[in-house]
Amino acid sequence: MHELEARGLQMKFGGVTAIAGLDLTVEEGEIRGLIGPNGAGKTTFFNACSGRYPVTAGEIRYRGQKISGMKPHQIAAEGLVRTFQHVTLFKQFSVLKNVVAGNYLHARHSYWGSLLRTRKTREAEAGSVARAREILDFVGLGALMDQQAATLAHGHQKMLGIAIALAAEPKMLLLDEPCAGMNSDESREMIHLVRRIRETGITIMLIEHDMKVVMGLCDRITVLNFGNEIADGTPEAVRANAQVREAYLGSQAHVA
């Protein structure tokens, strides 16, 4: 059984084909890179996996279960959680509250519990807060817990985005350009964080434009171009692939 499996996946928006029949598998425990030029369909693939947009044809399976056709909250509940390319937070919340909110799936929420503030509810909330503190310490935002999310530096905001995703206790994470807009120090920190997340047993798939990050971090890389897979393999194999070079740099014929 594959961790994540796409079969004949097609994504069309009106007349535009974003993904044209993609077959792809990700195995448990790996860090998989998803790269390709702009408009190759990388983020569209994440949107399909997370249920944000319905698939046009084909199917996606997560741990053997068909998730294409499911709603985003149902897919998150299955343990497949994503982050976003642009900073996506509950901006007016404090850093801690962001992560506590992200812990929704495991907080045993009930309306009557909220109203009557039963012991069970209070215990669940305390557990949620404790878990959020753990996660924030883990990603390195422990010192900024009480700050408002909107006031964080960009790098910290991206980290917080990942902390929110971790609070949902995923088995697999889809990271959409975790290092986008980061300086090299922040980037290095992020790479370190992604490795540590994998060590906790979470499978990771990430989109990234920075080749140094991708090549250094990923076990395997899948390259997309115009909605098709053009290469798949270890970083070395992908780097050596002529088709990949052509997609990124243009063909030799044009250059000459």
Place this chain on the structure above:
Amino acid sequence: MDKTDIIASPNRLVWAGLLLLALAAPFLVGFDLYLIHVGITISFNVALATSLWMIWSLGVISFAHAGFMGIGAYASALVLTKLGLSMWYGLWIGAVISALFAMLIAVPLMRTRAVYFFMASWAVGEVIKRNFAYFKDFFGGWDGVFDIKPPVLDLGFLQIDFADRLAYYYLALFFVALTVWIIYRMNASRTGMIWWAIHENELLAQHTGINVFRQKVVCFTIACTLVGVTGALYAHYQTYISPKSFDIWKSEFALVHLIVGGLTTVGGPVAGAISLTMVDEALRATGYFRTIFFGVVLIASVLLLPGGLETIPARIRRLFNRKSKE
């Protein structure tokens, strides 16, 4: 106990003071019937504004809110005039009918967003009002329903006739306190956090596993149930209701109460509804100019007090801090 901002610590002293003041108010005004009437009106407006604020925690304002108050009012009134059951039944029947309609309407309504929601809810409010007017035989048309008697509470050893204004004041106060308490509790808990999370970022909320659509329907339904109860109380106090009692303007006044009071805490709508109802009553003497003065007060408060009345404590604190630094 581990205090975090997750469960907002209530300003118990302020709330207790407000409740005591409300309990003592009839004595303080010397049982003046007109002022007690103002007190009852304030109670209804507080309940209306606070439950509207509960919907606002999702990030939208429903202009159908007064309409749902009307559903509760008409249900309770008709239960009395047609079935002969007193308000003690009508109150709950009104609440249930209001809740059922809210749930049914929320299903299509909550699929719309932002400005489309405002427009759609506006239409819902208008349709509710027009239905009361259109089905003349059942709802009494534009003439409305008359003779909605206030209830009598018979405890055997004690009989309280709520035709007495003072008794009704305490009845209204009880229900508005209950309404505010329920909304406060919901808001200061995981439920409120979920709703504010949807308010802040619906996309992210969805992807953290929250069933956003269901949460919206539930929130809308609870708010409309509470305002349905308020509507029933309103009907039996006024003893007369017509479609015009529950038109868009009523929703809009509640929205004004929210804006003047503040949008981020329960204290906002409560403060806004209390103060603006008082201003409105004080301006009654100006007759035709009442709405103009009301508009001036509204514009002045938005210009001079952005963030609303709820920001006053923080402003005072800042003022003192600045003084102590000098």
